[in-house]
Amino acid sequence: MSGPRAVRVAYITDGNPVPPGTNERRGSPVSDADAAVRPGEPGRPEVARARRVVVKIGSSSLTTAAGGLDADRVDALVDVLVKQDGRQIVLVSSGAIAAGLAPLGLTRRPADLARQQAAASVGQGLLLARYTSSFARYGRRVGQVLLTSDDTSRRAHYRNAYRTLDQLFAMGVFPVVNENDTVATDEIRFGDNDRLAALVAHLVRADLLVLLSDVDGLYDGDPSRPGTRRIEEVAGPGDLAGVELGRPGRAGVGTGGMVTKVEAASIATGAGIPVVLAAASQAGDALSGARAGTFFRPTGRRSAGRLLWLAHASAPRGAVLLDAGAVRAITERGSSLLPAGITGVEGDFAAGEPIELRDEAGRAVARGLVNFDAKEIPRLIGRSTHELARELGPAYEREVVHRDDLVVMRA
């Protein structure tokens, strides 16, 4: 097969040139036995015990050097996924745009959104067809789930997405998730799927997120430079000080490079979910708890709810400005935002859309889904809800942003 060669790296390794015949970046190869957890060694027990797992694979790991989907690579991934007995797996797969290039006569990823969307529209069908036949080799079915970044911040959509995924698990179907590229605008778009995968991991309450790429882990600098070293474990943000996060690899079909992967790892670990970043050819080891790739330890507590989406996926359509009392009420007491604490409004948003809540210095202190249109806010400013209800009717006796729809941003 022309797919990726197995790369097994047990220790932090020096960077090497990319070997011929693969577009994976690798460290010094050692034997399978070295990468596997040896008796008496801790390995990564959190990984080995994980039951619900989100696996994300990037475009660069699914395409041939000449462009187009690489059936062997898809099969190699599926071979690993179907062997994860007792686990529920969501596959977040990029590759729609890459898969649509050749059929549309495009030789490279277009820069403009319209042609990217056209390519995604053609390619997403091909991508799913590829997964469908690959899983069918094992008598397994796949279900396509296309998500947009923005609307999953909304309660009903979030709940529906969760229910669909849960039902697919219950029916033994492998969900294959991608961004709904054809409807996403530049403003609300993820673009890369790394952050999407972290948020999906949170959505399904996964025990583990595995990011598979064309590089066998996080390096302390661009791995195409000799002398850079793979980092085996990241215990917290301090371990990333001095690490240079570079652009996508030479395949030219990936989007975010390491920046978006580390961002995704930080979202997931902040929500209590451990992350392994490894090469696609290491998927089996990465999922088994062997010390392949880079392991990111959880830094925060697990929590439920869609507020993580609101914080990391939504694109605010405007802002309201808060007086000091309202800032304290929201950031220290977890209160809802009432009209009395508002001093100004910016932008043109509609009720239900995400907005920023800013302090007197203009700093964003929170993000939330607003209950009023922007044009309604000026007449509410500084007034009590009772007063407003008396004057304008009971519909006005409500919070501008309810605390259940509000997330305080970290300083």
Ligand SMILES: Nc1ncnc2c1ncn2[C@@H]1O[C@H](COP(=O)(O)OP(=O)(O)O)[C@@H](O)[C@H]1O
């Ligand atoms: N510090 C780093 N460690 C590892 N890889 C890096 C680093 N900086 C830049 N990269 C590049 O990021 C690439 C992976 O990103 P990308 O091409 O967007 O992958 P994907 O398509 O899998 O999402 C690697 O091929 C590598 O060349």
Ligand SMILES: N[C@@H](CCC(=O)OP(=O)(O)O)C(=O)O
């Ligand atoms: N939704 C897009 C993802 C774009 C992309 O290239 O993402 P990635 O390879 O994960 O950096 C697609 O399917 O083409």
